[in-house]
Amino acid sequence: MGLSEFLCKGVADYLIRCSLFPMFRRRYGVDAMTYQRMANLASMGWSMKPITAMFSDIFSFFGYTKRWYLAVSCVVGAAFALAFALLPPAKASAAPAAVFVFLTSFTKANVDILTQGHYSRLIRRIPLAGSSLVSWVWWWVLLGSLVASVIAGPLADASLEWIGVIVAATLQFVTTFFFVMNWYGENKxxxxxxxxxxxxxxxxxxxxxxxxxxxxxxxxxxxxxxxxxxxxxxxxxxxxxxxxxxxxxVPPLPTCCCGVFEVNKEVARRSWRIVLYCLLVAAGSVVMAIVTVLGDIWSLLYACIAVSVAVCVFGFFALPLVIAKANLYTFLSMASYIQLPGALDSFYMARPDCLPDGPHFSFFFYNTVASIIGNIGGIVGILLFRYVFSKKSYRITFVFTTLVMVVASIFDLIIVERWNRPRVSDHVVYVLGDQVVYQVCYMLHFMPGIILLSRLCPRGTESMVYALLAGFANFGQAVSNTVGSLLMEFKWPVETDPAVGCDFSNVKWLLIVGHLLCPLVCIPLVFLLIPAARICDNIDVDGRVVRPQEPPGDCKVEGSRESLSAQEPVLK
Structure with missing residues (x-):
């Protein structure tokens, strides 16, 4: 699991993400506001997770619910990434490139969510291993992103960013071998x-x-x-x-397509509401992707409102109340921190002829040096989670990380307003804020959510429910990007064309609203939507503590039958 996440979600996905700015802004020649839209397609691809998880839980492929879906996703995803890399360098290539980014991100999301569904089953089988297993997987993801950052920066500075995309395609294809050999050890x-x-x-x-x-x-x-x-x-x-x-x-199950698929009718019958919800979230993601590429600003606004309201409300019909509330909080926490790649990336990377007094970061610093430091920050976040916050309350952890993430965003405002000049280098301020404080808090905010989602997943539909919850978080990120586009196009535009005259005066307002004010909305919602439990507690789908992983104080299960009792749910 660690190695597949390292290659696919770590190296390959991060190479694609690092290539977006140089590919769209330089190779395809789009402006900052168009790039804000196009970059959003990557998040939308990840929000398509539920459709794959639903299909894999209901239809086992050649006797396995994950193995062969994983293999096919790696092959198809590599093909889409290769197509993205080989498009001609022209403005007309921007729209098809965004579609290929959406599709290759979707296949990487498939690998990720089916892997998470697999270890969700393992966590339910051995709850004591929950924090350690999630930490182990994320160690590998961070290591992969570290390797990708070393590759991406120098290639972009040499105008060879498309080679990084080809490397990503190759690594995703190599991962196919793991699933063909069933190195996950998945049962039939x-x-x-x-x-x-x-x-x-x-x-x-x-x-x-x-x-x-x-x-x-x-x-x-x-x-x-x-x-x-x-x-x-x-x-x-x-x-x-x-x-x-x-x-x-084991008694045979119904089959279709000449025995290629086994049909788990009981999964669909017991979880028909979840099936409908998976279809709704996937359909909403497709609608948002189409409108993002082809629609005008009003179409984007109406689609964003309609789809967001529909998927949020339907969650309370399709899911148990506690899961629906956690799902809504995850969505809102992601959507409320407004993503602004079109404004911030363009500001930090602006050339002297566009922004004479700007930071003028190189790709090597922005994608390599800063990312390496950011990954170190992520590792610190994992360590803090593993040894400090894994025994704390979900609520305390979420409130703390939200507040510190807001504080970290002040560093961006300092650079944009040039308050640090001439005494302090832009590079130092950027690293301290975005790549140290923010990355530590992001991991501390993200990993408790992963644990909570894993513990709430019902048996037999781990991939489906986990995909809904995790995919909904990705959909929240996509909505966040969309709101950023709407703010830029409606109220605070950013001009990045030197021929017209670059104008970054509105970036400060985007930061104040999107990074400092909006995230604070989530603090009261924590106490309304998140269970009053510790991260190390085992909870049921009603939000009740079934058996704490450890007794109060040190979170250790007493008795000689520790592993057995941890697997037998007994209401506290």
Whole structure:
């Protein structure tokens, strides 16, 4: 898992992201406001996760719910990245390039979400490993982005950014080998279904035993009534078996397309609302992508409002209340920190003929040096999360990181207003703010969300529900970019054409509204939408603490049956 995330989500995806500014602004010659729109397509591709997770949970491909989907995604994603790299350097290439970025980002999102669905199942099987497993995966992601930053900067300074995109395509294609060989060790779909049914039967039995004395006396009868697994298309004998049973001991599931797909009808039947929600989020992402590329400013505004309201409201119909509330908070926390790549990237990278008194950062500094320092900040964030915040409350962690991220944005305002000149270098201020303080807090803000989503995912639909929650966060980032575009096009435009006369006077207002004021909206929402639990607590879909990973104070499970008790949910 670590190596695939290193190559695909770390190196390949970061190379694509680092190439966006030089590819669109220099190779295709678009202005800052058009670039703000085009760069948004990368986030929209990642918000398409739910459709893949839904399809993979319902239709196992050659007996696996993840393995072959992962392999196909790597091959197709490499092809789209290659197409993006080889488009001719002309302004007319900007729109198709944005489409290719959207599609290759979608395939990388597939690899990421199916991997996360796989380790979500592992976390539910062994809850004590939750923080360590997530930290391990993110170590590899950060290492990959570190390698990508070393490659991207020098290539962009040499006007060879398209070579970095080809490298990204190659690495994503190489990752295919991991899935063909099944190095994830994924079980067959029918084995996983049997494991889920066994868990459900044990849970029903436990609930019966705890309900009343009468039901405890009639336990055998109750199990016979409640333990029939026709809903899961599995027999009681299979459900009584141990996970890891031989494939021929598991009853066959319905198939289609000459046996290529096994159909998990019970997943679709039990989760039909989630299926509809996945389709809605994916459709909303496609609509937003089309309007972003082809629509005018009013179409973009109406589409943004309509799609955002629809997906937020439908979440409370499709998901349990606690999951829906956490989902809404994740969306709002991402959407409220307004992304401004068109304004800020153009300001920092502006040439002397456009902005004589500007920072004039080179690509080597902006994409390589600053990113390396930022990755070190991300590593510090992981360490702080692992050893300090992993035992704190979700609410305290989210409030703290939100406040510090706002403070970090003041460094951008200092550079834009030139308050640091001539005493302090722009490079120093930028590194301290964006690449140290912000990156540390971003990881501290992001990783508790990953843990919370992993713990809330219902068994049997890990990929689907996790994709909804994680994809909704990516959709929040896309909305954030869209709001940034609307602010620039409606109220505070930025001019980057030296022939007309560059004008960055509105960047300060974009920063004040988008980075300093809007994120503060999330602080009261934390107490309304996030469960009152610690990050190390195991919680059920109702937000109740099932069994803390460790008792109050030091978060350790007592007793000699630590690993066993951690896997058996008992309401506190």
């Amino acid at each position: 779909n029918r084995v996983n279904r049997a494991e889920d049914a066994k868990f459900m039967r044990a849970k029903l039995l436990e609930e019966r035993r705890d309900s009343s004395k009468r039901l405890r006396e009639d336990d055998d009868t109750a199990v016979a009534e409640m333990g029939n697994h026709s809903m899961l298309v599995l027999s009681d004998e299979v459900c009584a078996g141990v996970s890891g049973e031989e494939e021929d001991e």
